[in-house]
Each structure stands twice: as C-alpha cells, then as structure tokens.
Amino acid sequence: MKFLVDAQLSARLADFLNSAGHDAVHTSSLHNGSRSSDRQVAAAADAEDRVVVTKDSNFRDSHLLRETPSRLLIIATGNVTNETLLAVFERSLTANCQRLFQQ
Template sequence: MKLLLDANLSWRLIKPLKNSFEDVEHVNELPIAQPAKDIEIWNFAKMNNWIIVTCDEDFYNFHLIKGFPPKIILLRKGNLKTEEVATLFYQYKKVIKAFHESPHLGVLELV
C-alpha cells in the first residue's frame, strides 16, 4: 500500500507512518512541478497506484466526478497535530488495509 500525503499534511508524518505502512511519500517530493496542483497530484496518484491522504475536499469532488482510482483517505478531524494524525492511522490500520484491498471502495473518511 502506497500512501501519498497531500500538501496540507506535514512531511513529518512520513517517518511514523512508515512503521505501519509500506510506502509513504509527501507530494512535495514528487517528480512533478511544485507547488503541485490538485489535478496533477490526482493524475500522478492514479498513474502510480498511490492512495491520496488529504484534508482537502477538492479530492473528494474529483472522486465524485471521475470515480477511482486513485483512492482517497479524507481526514475530517479538524486541525490535528502530527502525532495525533499518526495515532489516528495506527488506530484505523485494519480499516485502512481493508479499504486498500477493496475493489469497490474509493473514499475512506476518517472522522
């Protein structure tokens, strides 16, 4: 499972999330023009089989129009500290894995 952290999330999440998830990258490290536009991130994730992790509703709107892939994990918890986001992912690790494996689900909302 490959998680792509959107610009609205800290790059500092990479290290703690790599303890539980195989591959974690931040959009600022992608080989695309920076700052990356949402549609460029969407297209990159789709072409390279990444799950987008974001707080940005625009990706949800893309999903409504374009469907999936890519899959999206949408955080709806408000402003959380980096450690709190990492803890949330640990708590939902089994749910996230099931979401990743499901061919029928395109959006996972963590609230």
Template structure:
C-alpha cells in the first residue's frame, strides 16, 4: 500500500505510515514540490497507484466529478494535533488496506466519523 501526502499533511504522518511498513512520500519531495498543481498531483498519484491524503476540498470535487485522483483520503479535521491524526490512521489502517484493492474510492475523515464510498 502506498500513500502520497499533500502539502498540508504533516511529515510526521508520512513517517508514521512508513514505520507501519507502507510506502509514503510527501508532495514536497517530488515533482515541483509545493508548487505542483492539484491536477499534476492527482495524475502522479494515479499513475503510481498512491492513495492521496489531503485536506484540500478541490481533490474531493475532482474525485466526485472526474474520479481524479482514483484513491483519496480527505481530511476534514482542520488543524488537529499530529498525534490525533496519526492515531486515526493507525486505528483505520485495516480499512485503508481493504479499500486499496479497489479501483477507486474516497474516504472522508470528520470529527465524529469516517465515511467511504
């Protein structure tokens, strides 16, 4: 399972994902770093079979309209402590493993629930 963390996602989450035994890269280390357009990020994620993790609502809209990116985890939690976000990922890693096998999906993580389709 492979993850691509968008610009506003903490490096700490990316490192935690790696410590759990999965591949994780941060947008700030590929392409044009933080200058990379959303479209380029989504295409990179899709062509390399990454799950994109983002707080950016534009990715949700793009997924709903164009299925781009194909695999998206949308964080709707604002600026929560990194430890909380990391705990959410640790707790739900089996769900992400299950969904990873699908051709496309979106997961939305809100304060009180996790919704996926």
C-alpha cells in the first residue's frame, strides 16, 4: 500500500510504514515540503494513488465534500508520543490496510 504522511505526523511514521513493506513518503519530501497546502498534499496523494495519513480534520471535510484526497486515514489518538503512535500502527496496520483495500 502507498501512503503520504502529513506534516503534523512524524517522518518516523513514514519510515515505519516503509519498514513494514509499504511505500510511504512524508510531506517533507514534496516540492514545498511540510509547508505544502492541504490541496497540494491531496493532489500529490491522488496523483500517486497514495492514502493520506493525517490528524487534520480539514482533510476529512475535503474527502467527504470533494472526494479528494480519494483515500484517507485519519489518526484520532489525540496528542501522543511518537513511540505510542508507532505502537498503535504496529498493532493495527494489517486491519487498517484491509479496510482501505475494500474501498
């Protein structure tokens, strides 16, 4: 599965997803880096058939109203450490990927 990890999440999440066998990039690798607008992030994800991984509720609204980004994974953990977030992903990655493939 291909992912684009949004700026407010650590690049370590992209590294973790890559180590789990996925193709993940962080917004810091985009042309405007972590200053990329939500529209630029969504366009980049859609152009490369990536799932946007974010905590930003604006992406949810855009996904529901304009269907962009076309695939979205909202992180709703609140403020947690990077280690806790990575542990959550490690426990639930397989189930979440199966749900995303069904869409």
